[in-house]
Amino acid sequence: MIKTVDLKKTFVGRGQTVYAVDGVTSHIKPAEVVVIIGPSGSGKSTYLRCLNGLETFTSGHIMIDGVDLANKKTDLNLVRREVGMVFQQFNLFPHKTVLENIILAQQVVRKRKRDEAEKKARQLLKKVGIAEKENEYPIRLSGGQQQRVAIARALAMDPKIMLFDEPTSALDPEMVGEVLEVMKQLAREGMTMVVVTHEMGFAREVADRVLFMDQGKLVEEGTPEHFFTAPREERAKAFLKQVL
């Protein structure tokens, strides 16, 4: 579903070349839940953002469902509607109500009729458990509620893949659970998910595979049992020692 071949992303600043993503090769299969973990600045968010073209990359290939993002002729807008993304800072549209947030892209991008889009939106709001808030503005919701709306907004486009960029990092601790619960439910339903997170519990419980990144490189990958109990690499061991 998502194939990455020798992906490199460099920043040039003050005469230095920094490798944010340094030769990552991976293959994410349909219905697979992949969790990417690693220390800050390891390039995991940058890698994730490359997957839907929010970041350009320097070299390598990303194939989403057989479409190569490196090809200049690829229409990124067509790719992005198949790849949903949830951000750390929620990024709800503050000038629109919860319902409008979810309807807008359906109408503008998917060209759905208003009532069809509304039906879909209500259905998703029910699924993420905040059906009663549809006419509120985002500012009146708690962080956890906002993030759940953001997930519903991404799901409304019927994406084949969902990307999560540290979805719980900006939340108060007591709200992390409700967001993770929605993500677990999605995973159970067979959504292909790539999750950058610091929630080791989530990784252990839900992930089919864990990717460990450090300094732009994919250092280790494996099943959660393997990664959390018997990592091979020293850097992974050191990291786990710190976080667990």
Place this chain on the structure above:
Amino acid sequence: MKSRKQIWLWHLLTVFILLLLGAGLWVATKKIDYTWRWNRVPQYFAYVDETLVPAPFDARVASLQRSGGSTAVKLTGENGEEKTFEVDNDSLKVSENEELFQGDYLGSVSSWRLGPLSVGLWNTLWISAVSSVIGLIIGLITGLCRVSNNPTLRNLSVAYIELIRGTPLLVQLFIFYFFLGTVLDISRILAGISALAIFAGAYVAEIIRAGIQSIPKGQMEAARSLGMSVPQAMTHIILPQAFKRTLPPLAGQFISLIKDSSLVSVIAITDLTKSGREVITSTFATFEIWFVVAFLYLLLTSVLSQVISWVERRLAISD
């Protein structure tokens, strides 16, 4: 309760200071023996225009017929031709069967006309309105060019903004009227409106640019991640939010534009300022007219600022 009382005292002090200033001005004008003639002012807003109605040929008054406030005067000429005129009752100068020569007045018709101050006010109003709308459109386009990725669009918009902001509006008006007006053969009114619109556009562009840049990057990313194109994201997500944020500075800009429109009087457009000057030449009521003109500008600008603050309150529901 106590703090409320004190606030009223402060307000009272404000009123007292203002009254003191007013009294000072009054004393000052007393000293120079200026005769205030406020009673002359109203006629320059609206006046009754009396048109005398002459007999078009030698004739006899065949009949007079009153109906309401006017009288129908029926004339019969020597050759049998007939004609009827309407004049006001109290201005009627002829009686039935009276013989008239050509040019004798039958009476007059009076009607209300707008005076020069009203006409000037109207001209200022519509010139400012039209140039605001065009200025907003120019500013929006330039502002978008200013933040675009295309270097040519960016360069052109920067050049335009710098050029307009770096030169006085008065000079721009002269260039538009004398240079462009001559070269492109455009009328003075068109030259005036384009100069104002292009002047306002440069400032609006910078306001719009600041507004767009003040919207967090995540908004554009969220919109793009949902598959929206840049124009779609701009129209649905970025611009509505930017518009809300830029409303106060935009209001300031349009209030400035109303005031700046007084400069078009130098290219002989009869706006409020020029009307005021014209009225002064016939009345010598210099002080009164300038005060009235200032008050009328104040009226226009405060109505605009009220309207905008109403819109602002409407948009604040999502805060």
